[in-house]
Structure formats: structure tokens, C-alpha cells
Amino acid sequence: MKTLSAFKLNLKTPLLSFLQFSKTTQQILQIHAQLITTNLITDPFILSQLLLSLTSPNAPNLNYAELVFNRIYQPNSFMHNTMIKGYTQSSNPGKALNFYVNMRSESHLLDNYTYPFVLKACGVLMGLVEGREIHGEVVKRGFWSDVFVVNGLIGMYSKCGDMASARFMFDGSEVKDLVSWNMMLGLCVQSGDIRAAQKMFDEMPEKNVISWSIMIDGYGKKVGDVTKARLLFDHMPIKDMVSWSSMIDAYAKIGKVVAARQLFDEMPEKNVISWSIMIDGYAQHGKPKEALNLFRQMLCQGVRPDMVSVMGAISACSQLGALDQGRWIHMYMKRTRITMDILVQTALVDMYMKCGSLDEARRIFYSMPKKTVVSYNVMIVGLGINGFGEEALECFAQMEREGITKDDLIFLGVLTACSHAGLVTEGFHIFERMKKDYRVEPKVEHYNCLVDLLARAGQLEQALNVIESMPMRPNSALWGTLLLACRTHRNVALAEFVLERLVELKADNSGVYVLLSNIYADMGMWNDALRIRKLIKDRNMKKETGSSAIEVDGNIIEFVSGEMNHVWNQELKSIVQSFLRISIS
Numbered sequence: 001m002k003t004l005s006a007f008k009l010n011l012k013t014p015l016l017s018f019l020q021f022s023k024t025t026q027q028i029l030q031i032h033a034q035l036i037t038t039n040l041i042t043d044p045f046i047l048s049q050l051l052l053s054l055t056s057p058n059a060p061n062l063n064y065a066e067l068v069f070n071r072i073y074q075p076n077s078f079m080h081n082t083m084i085k086g087y088t089q090s091s092n093p094g095k096a097l098n099f100y101v102n103m104r105s106e107s108h109l110l111d112n113y114t115y116p117f118v119l120k121a122c123g124v125l126m127g128l129v130e131g132r133e134i135h136g137e138v139v140k141r142g143f144w145s146d147v148f149v150v151n152g153l154i155g156m157y158s159k160c161g162d163m164a165s166a167r168f169m170f171d172g173s174e175v176k177d178l179v180s181w182n183m184m185l186g187l188c189v190q191s192g193d194i195r196a197a198q199k200m201f202d203e204m205p206e207k208n209v210i211s212w213s214i215m216i217d218g219y220g221k222k223v224g225d226v227t228k229a230r231l232l233f234d235h236m237p238i239k240d241m242v243s244w245s246s247m248i249d250a251y252a253k254i255g256k257v258v259a260a261r262q263l264f265d266e267m268p269e270k271n272v273i274s275w276s277i278m279i280d281g282y283a284q285h286g287k288p289k290e291a292l293n294l295f296r297q298m299l300c301q302g303v304r305p306d307m308v309s310v311m312g313a314i315s316a317c318s319q320l321g322a323l324d325q326g327r328w329i330h331m332y333m334k335r336t337r338i339t340m341d342i343l344v345q346t347a348l349v350d351m352y353m354k355c356g357s358l359d360e361a362r363r364i365f366y367s368m369p370k371k372t373v374v375s376y377n378v379m380i381v382g383l384g385i386n387g388f389g390e391e392a393l394e395c396f397a398q399m400e401r402e403g404i405t406k407d408d409l410i411f412l413g414v415l416t417a418c419s420h421a422g423l424v425t426e427g428f429h430i431f432e433r434m435k436k437d438y439r440v441e442p443k444v445e446h447y448n449c450l451v452d453l454l455a456r457a458g459q460l461e462q463a464l465n466v467i468e469s470m471p472m473r474p475n476s477a478l479w480g481t482l483l484l485a486c487r488t489h490r491n492v493a494l495a496e497f498v499l500e501r502l503v504e505l506k507a508d509n510s511g512v513y514v515l516l517s518n519i520y521a522d523m524g525m526w527n528d529a530l531r532i533r534k535l536i537k538d539r540n541m542k543k544e545t546g547s548s549a550i551e552v553d554g555n556i557i558e559f560v561s562g563e564m565n566h567v568w569n570q571e572l573k574s575i576v577q578s579f580l581r582i583s584i585s
Contacts, residue, residue, distance in 0.1 A: 025061045028053045032068070048078050055086025062086055062095075077109045081117060088121040096121035097130060104137075112143055116152035123159030131156045147175040151183060158187045182210050189218035212236045213243045220250020226259075241267075245274045252281025257290075272298075272306050280312035288316035292325060304336070307344055314347045323355035342368065346375045353382025373404055377413040384417020392417035393426060406438050408446070415449035419456060427453045444470075448478050455485030460494055476505050483512065487519045495519050510536055 018031050032050060035041040047068070054065035069075060069083055080103050087096035100118040103109050115138055122131035135153055143149045150173045157166035170176065170184045181204050188197035197218050204211060212232060220229035233239070233247045244267045251260035264270075264278045275298045282291035295313040298305065305313075310333060317326035330348055333340060340348075345368050352361035365371070365379050376399045383392035396414050399406075411434045418427030431450055434440045447470050454463035463482055467474045479501050486495035495516055502512055513536050520529035 025054075025064070028061070029064070044076060047072055048076075048082065051079055051082045051086075055082055055089075057089055060086065060090065062090055062092075077111050077114070080109055081111075081113045084114065084117045084121070088117050088124065093121040093124045097125075097127070100134075110141065112146040112149055115143055115146075115149045119149075119152035119156040123156045126160050128157075128160040128162060131160060145175055147173075147177050147180070150175055151177075151179050154180060154183050154187075158183065158190075163187060163191055178206060178208060178211075181205075182208075182214060185211060185214050189214055189222055192222055194218050194223050209236070209238055209240045209243055213240075213246050216243060216246045216250065220246060221253055224254055226250050226254060226256065241269060241271050241274060245271075245277055248274060249277045249281075252277055252285070255285045257281050257285050257287055261290075270301075270303075272303050272309065275303055276306055276309035276312065279309045280315075283312040283315040283319070286319075288319040291316035292320075292322070295329075305338065307339065307341065310338060311344060311347045314344070314351050318347075318351040318354045321355050323352075323357055326351045326355060327360075342370060342372060342375065346372070346378055349375065350378045350382065353378065353386065356386065358382075358386055358388070371399075371402075371404070373399075373407055373410050376404065377410050380410070380417050381413045384413075384420045387421060389417055389421020389423045389426070392421065393423070396430075406440065408440050408443060411438075411440060412445055412449060415446060415453065419449055419453040422457060424453055424457050424459070444472060444475055444478065447474070448481055451478055452481050452485075455482055455488075458485075458489050460485060460489060460491055464494065474501075476502060479505070480512070483515055487515060487522065490519070490523060492519060492523055492525070 018027070028050070031053075032041075035046060035050065040046050050068060051065055054061050054068065065083065065086060069079060072079060080099060084096045084099045084103075087093055087099065096118055100114070100121075103114065115134065119131060119134060122128075122134065131153075134156075138144050138149055138153065150169060154166050154169050157163075157169060166187055167184070170180060173180065181200070185197055185200050185204075188194070188200055197215065201207070201211065201215050216229045216232050219225045219232065229247060229250045233243065236243060244263070248260045248263050248267075251257070251263065260278060260281055264274065267274060275294070279291050279294050279298070282288070282294065291312055295305070295309060295316070298309065310329065313329050314326060317323070317329065326348075332338075333344070345364055349361045349365045352358070352364070361379070361382060365375065368375060376395065380392045380395050383389070383395060392414065396410075399410070411430065414430050415427055418424075418430065427450065431442070431446065434446070435442060447466060450466050451463045454460070454466065460482070463485065467478055467482065479498050483495055483498045483502070486492070486498065499512065499516055513532050517529045517532035517536070520526070520532065
């Protein structure tokens with residue numbers, strides 16, 4: 001008997017080590033088989049470790065874990081809690097509540113570890129009613145003075161949106177710790193009450209790096225006060241990657257990408273989150289070249305991209321029309337098995353559409369197992385801009401058949417498609433259906449699409465009627481759309497009328513006057529054209545320098561208006577001269 005016990009002990013230690021370091025379900029199942037053949041499966045400690053491995057976020061197999069659990073004779077508290085924790089962290093947190101209900105029949109199993117897990121499940125499910133019931137049981141069983149349980153209750157109420165109850169729990173607790181303070185601090189920031197957050201921050205008996213980061217996040221991203229956020233950041237006694245990333249994100253969110261990049265470069269250590277914040281910041285604020293350059297640097301540093309950095313890079317390719325680079329990123333994601341969720345797939349459809357590769361866009365869109373209103377909007381707008389208006393309307397009809405909820409953005413997309421495809425009748429029909437059938441109140445943007453639709457078709461008087469009959473005051477974008485059409489259709493009188501409206505709105509920038517000058521020039525009214533040009537000069541108006549970019553052999557080449565020293569100038573001059581010689585001959 002002693003020999004058998006020694007044999008089991010010798011086997012037990014390495015098998016436990018293997019369990020702790022197993023990273024795949026297959027490895028865990030092989031160890032489970034070993035436990036059965038060596039009869040170690042009856043050991044409660046071994047069984048607990050097996051359940052821990054099967055419910056671990058690294059290699060979860062909750063169905064198999066439940067099969068193992070159901071075969072255990074009289075599972076203990078640790079085993080029940082392990083299953084509750086596993087399901088709380090899964091896509092099926094409702095199962096955690098089921099396990100809790102089963103535990104209640106044997107109340108001796110409930111302990112101070114059970115309640116934080118099950119309360120977290122209530123928070124994930126937004127189950128306020130269930131959470132209140134568990135709160136009652138906590139008081140009844142005497143766990144209300146346990147700091148872990150109190151923090152679980154604060155977290156549950158805050159996740160369920162019951163701020164008053166969360167605050168009541170915090171104020172009434174005599175066992176507050178740093179976690180409790182940070183949770184309430186985060187709750188104040190989340191609700192947008194930065195004054196209450198600052199008051200609580202000042203009252204905290206102790207602070208850690210999380211406390212400082214929450215406040216930086218609050219000032220930087222919630223209220224957009226990067227000055228105060230930076231002041232806090234500079235006064236932090238210890239900074240970690242979270243605080244650095246929060247400050248960089250605060251700058252990036254409001255478009256201060258230069259300040260964000262300076263801080264990013266100063267960062268002593270970077271992770272994928274900091275890289276992603278900077279890449280996305282560039283992409284969101286009109287710096288696509290910088291976004292792609294940084295994405296390449298990240299790959300060269302050996303950092304595996306996440307979905308945020310990938311979407312930032314895809315967005316940059318969309319803005320630049322960089323099809324080859326967009327394809328490479330798509331292939332890289334497939335090769336490295338980066339998860340392509342619905343957001344990434346939608347971004348890829350948008351990129352391929354904007355780069356003119358409609359077949360690839362269609363292939364991704366129609367292979368998507370699930371589509372959202374955003375996915376349809378991207379597809380509809382893309383088809384319309386590329387001249388496939390009828391197909392865009394069919395796509396909208398398919399969306400209607402699938403019963404996907406329509407919002408104001410999808411109608412904006414359909415109207416944009418009709419505008420680019422010249423489908424005037426269909427556009428007006430959609431506009432009327434939006435109001436009558438779907439009860440969606442048109443916004444200025446919808447009227448802008450309607451004006452653009454009519455203006456492109458040369459129906460300038462009707463476009464003016466739409467503007468003047470709007471229930472809201474027209475903005476400069478609407479008048480600008482009409483002014484642009486005046487040049488296309490050579491209507492000087494209407495252009496002068498539109499300019500007067502823009503002056504009233506104080507939107508008479510240099511671009512507007514340049515456009516009017518060009519209209520005069522197109523009509524041969526040179527004196528008027530010169531008069532407007534002189535006006536621009538006298539008022540010291542500066543026109544924003546225009547630029548364009550093309551992709552050549554996977555490289556982005558940018559051209560700036562008036563640039564005389566471009567590296568490709570000689571080659572371009574030679575090509576233009578060749579075309580001129582051909583046209584003359």
C-alpha cells in the first residue's frame with residue numbers, strides 16, 4: 001500500500017506541473033487521460049486543478065469542464081467557484097447564475113469567493129434584479145463586511161447603471177480598500193462627473209498608478225481637457241504603460257497627433273496598445289502616410305498587431321487609395337490568423353471599395369456570416385460612388401428583406417449612392433420613404449445629399465428650392481454644394497446669389513472666392529475674375545495647398561500643388577511632353 005501511495009505521489013507532481021503550463025485543450029485532455037489511467041482522478045486537489053485548466057481564458061473548454069464537474073462526487077466550494085468564474089468570463093455568463101442556484105441548495109458551499117464571481121456575472125448580463133437578490137443573500141449570510149464581496153456589489157451596481165446604489169454601498173462600507181476607491185473613481189469618470197471624480201481623488205487615503213490613470217483618462221478623453229490631464233501625468237510619482245497610453249490617447253482623440261507622437265517616442269517601453277493608439281490617431285486625423293509608416297515600424301519591432309492597429313492601417317490605405325498595401329495587410333491577417341470580426345471585415349470592404357477593387361469588396365461582403373447596418377452602409381455607398389447605383393439600391397432592398405433596423409446613416413448612404421449614380425427619381429423616392437415609412441427625421445446631411453443629387457443632374461433651381469424649403473437653417477456645406485454645381489453648369493447669377501448667402505454665414509473663405517473667380521473665367525468674364533482675385537489678395541486670404549497621392553509599386557507618392565523640386569519632376573515632365581507630341585501628331 002505504501003508503495004502504491006509513493007507511486008501516486010511521484011506521478012502527481014509532474015502531472016500537476018503539466019496541467020499548470022498546458023496552453024491547449026488537446027494537451028489538457030491528454031493529461032486527463034493520464035489521470036484516469038493512474039487513478040489520480042479521484043484526488044480532489046487534482047480535480048480542482050483540472051477544472052482550473054479547462055476554464056482558463058487561455059484554453060477554455062467549458063463544455064468539457066462541465067462534463068468533468070458533473071462526474072465529481074460531492075464537488076467542493078472551490079470547484080463550484082471555478083465553474084462560476086469560468087462561465088462569468090465566457091460568452092455565456094448566464095450559466096454562472098445556474099451554477100450559483102445549484103450551490104444555494106447546499107448553503108455550506110457558499111463563501112466570500114462565490115459572491116464576487118456571481119455578482120460579476122450579473123454585471124455582465126445587466127441583471128440588476130438578480131444582483132439585488134444576491135445582495136439580500138449577502139446581508140443575510142453575513143458577508144456584507146467582506147471587502148471582496150463589497151467590491152463585487154459596487155461593481156455589479158455600476159455595470160447595471162445604478163450609480164446611486166453603487167455610491168450607497170461605497171459610503172456605507174467600513175472595509176473600503178484601494179480597489180473600492182478606484183472603482184468609485186472610475187464610476188464618477190464614466191458618468192462624466194469630473195468634479196466629483198476630482199473631489200474623490202483628493203480625498204483618497206492612498207493612490208496607485210491606476211488611480212492616476214483613471215483621472216488622466218477622465219480629463220483627457222471624457223472632457224477633452226488635455227492641459228489638466230498632462231498636469232496630472234507630469235505629477236505622477238510612478239508611470240506605467242497604461243498611464244503613458246492614456247495620455248497619448250488623450251492627445252490623439254482631439255487631433256493633437258504631434259504632441260501624441262512626441263510622448264509616444266519618449267515612452268520607455270511600448271506595447272501593442274500604445275502602438276495601436278498612435279496608428280489609429282494618425283488614421284483618424286488625416287495622417288494616413290504616418291499611420292502606415294508606424295504600422296510597418298511596429299511589425300519590424302516584432303509586435304503582433306491587434307484589431308485596432310489593423311483597422312487603423314486599413315483606414316489609412318482607404319484614404320490613400322493604396323490597394324497593394326491594403327491587400328498585403330489583408331493577406332498578413334490571414335497568414336497570422338488575426339481575428340477578422342465584423343468591424344475588420346467592414347473596414348476591408350470600405351478599403352477595397354475606395355480603392356476601386358469592387359470584386360474583392362463584394363467577395364468579403366457577401367461571405368460575411370453576419371452584417372450590421374454599418375456593413376450595409378459601406379457597401380451601398382461604395383457601389384454608388386463607383387457608379388453601380390442600381391446594385392446599391394438592390395443591396396438596400398436586401399437589407400430590408402433581412403429586417404435590419406434602418407437609421408439616419410443608412411439613408412444618408414443610399415442617398416449618396418443615388419447622387420453619384422445620377423438616380424434622381426429613385427433618390428427622391430428613398431427620401432420620402434425615409435420620412436413616411438421609417439419615421440426618420442431628415443437632417444442637414446440628408447438635404448445636402450438631395451441638393452447634390454439635383455445639382456449633379458443640372459436641376460439647380462430645384463436644388464435651390466430644396467434649400468429654401470428646409471425646416472432648418474442651411475449651413476455652408478449646402479451652399480458650397482450648390483456653388484460647385486454652378487461652375488459645372490455655368491450659372492453665374494446663381495453663383496453670385498450663393499456667395500451672398502455664404503457671406504451671411506461668415507463662411508466666405510478663400511476657396512469660395514477662388515471657385516467664383518473660376519466660374520467667371522470659365523464664362524470669359526475676365527474683369528470679374530481679376531476683381532475677385534484682387535479681393536483675395538487684398539484680404540490676405542490664403543488658399544490651403546492642394547495635394548494628391550498615388551501608389552506606385554507599393555509605395556505612396558504624394559504631390560503638392562506648386563511643388564517644383566519633387567524627386568519625380570523630370571520623369572513626369574518627360575511623360576507629359578510625350579503625350580503632347582502624340583496629341584500634336
